[in-house]
Amino acid sequence: MVTTIRDVARACGVSIATVSRALAGSTIVAAGTRERVRQAAAELGYQPNRAARQLVTGRGQSIALVLPDLQNSFYSSVAKGMQRRVRAAGLSAMIADTDEDPDAEREVLDQLSAVVDRLILASPRVSDGDLTDLAQRCAVVLINRELPGLASVVGNNADGIRQSVTHLLALGHRRIGYAGGPSTSWSDSRRRAGLAALALPDGQEIVDLGAFRASQAGGVAAADLAIAAGVSAVVAFNDQLALGVLGRLAERGVAVPEAMSVVGFDDVPVARLLAPPLTTVAVPTIEIGERAAGLLIDAAPQDSPLPQIVLEVELQVRRSSAPPPG
């Protein structure tokens, strides 16, 4: 039999109410009693029953993270940071993978919002409307997306793109291709906005290679388009895409970085292991997860402005970028 609050109460001759309050650290119970109760609880190995607690408080003991793909190391890092922070707060972390499928995401959201009252959504695919609906029922924090009225944590997309392009321009590139992510991606739209905001000197231009799935397969298509467009450098929406670009360029005999420079985004762990190591924008993924969880744990007072956190990113120059040929 597992020890309940009643056992603790009996053990130190007080009522269960006192035990509850003592363990909660309420100052209303005398310091001596509090200590005595703590002692007894520790000795008996008492663990409060979460279900019972949740039933009465209404507040859940877990925070859920919904992400499109655990195999993508961007998201697994976010998950790592998130669960670390959540666990440190004595709560439990739930994680759901939607397999990049918007329908699956809907379903997961329905299911999860009934179980959990605090949700972190990484790169949600659902509509703004569904999102605000959801926020009625749960506390929600968005990752990689911003929406007025909702808390969010994102990397500084525009600045990351600016760093990439500036780097390439400095190397002497004049025609740079942008291999975009899915058109539904909020991050992609921000990165495009960043591109548009850049004041390019005369004779230098950014070529839009199109929108691609953020996968290696997408990168293959992008690489061919880059060659056809005659650019000397490609800025990819993210590292996954860049990986595909790199692979395809190798296949087609285009030397990187001699004939073509490639820059990614995210700095997934593999990026530095590739041949050549990938120049890419480092995003503090673990910190994103931690901050998102933090927002839900240190529950802000109701009417305070919802935090929209933007974390700074930093270009990691490696060997996949170099001056253009000639």
Add this chain to the structure above:
Amino acid sequence: MVTTIRDVARACGVSIATVSRALAGSTIVAAGTRERVRQAAAELGYQPNRAARQLVTGRGQSIALVLPDLQNSFYSSVAKGMQRRVRAAGLSAMIADTDEDPDAEREVLDQLSAVVDRLILASPRVSDGDLTDLAQRCAVVLINRELPGLASVVGNNADGIRQSVTHLLALGHRRIGYAGGPSTSWSDSRRRAGLAALALPDGQEIVDLGAFRASQAGGVAAADLAIAAGVSAVVAFNDQLALGVLGRLAERGVAVPEAMSVVGFDDVPVARLLAPPLTTVAVPTIEIGERAAGLLIDAAPQDSPLPQIVLEVELQVRRSSAPPPG
């Protein structure tokens, strides 16, 4: 206000007990009533409160997975499979990352075993004793470890090693180095056992390069030892280690596969993206996660023999292995 079982009961003029039974599909309630209740519940958007249910049934609604590192794609794949299966069963998946730290693992286990009654442990570091203790309190399934009396799901380690070595021998290698994993690793001990069981023809030998942390850093050390030992091929404990070996060999100007062959284990997604693509043993990671969860969901009758599932693995020959020089 969220709709409770009482609302449903009122809506169709029955008692809450009937609603509970109807929704559970109990045949004791008349088919007509059952349908009427279902209808009403659906219309009202009724979602049973899990905390309340858990409180009375004692059975938890979630299954937890404990793993050493979410950033390692072996584990994130296992997590993917696990949570997929768990969610399909209408339960929720919790995931905890121990950062490869045995102390953290202990702590996590303590914490989690109080919250959850079904646990999946991937590559647990804790002692056999602690593990059997834990199994008293929770249903436990082990991944990458076997223990008499506990359910487990593992890849066929010995056979994977056999495939690797056979492949290298067939290519003509005569001195092959084994870069082992941590000595506390159950998988490593199985792989070593697999090595020992191999009947090597005369003039061919396996050199034990030692035990290394399953990280890139470990691989660096292993690579230097391999060169010193004069082997023409290295079989690494896993892909992480192989990555380090590959990197270090490149640094030291040893051409792979011309001067040295390298074989990994796990077939993480990056393996095929490396230069050269890594020959490695493919382990069905997602399936491992699914099967482990399945064992806990399709709860076997108490006294049936505990399943110890061994999944087959398959060598993927890529470009990092080739005939030895000369």
Add this chain to the structure above:
DNA sequence: AACCGCTCCACAAACGTTTACATCCAGTTG
């Protein structure tokens, strides 16, 4: 001596379910 105010604690209600047991009614049997 009566009263007040304070601190510390106990009592009991509530949270939303599941489930053992009681009840009721209609139909069947002796």
Add this chain to the structure above:
DNA sequence: CAACTGGATGTAAACGTTTGTGGAGCGGTT
């Protein structure tokens, strides 16, 4: 016709906690 049977439903207890309300004890003031 009374007693019984058994299927369908209702009643109420229990799960382990949190928390509002009230009361005991006590030192100090009038």
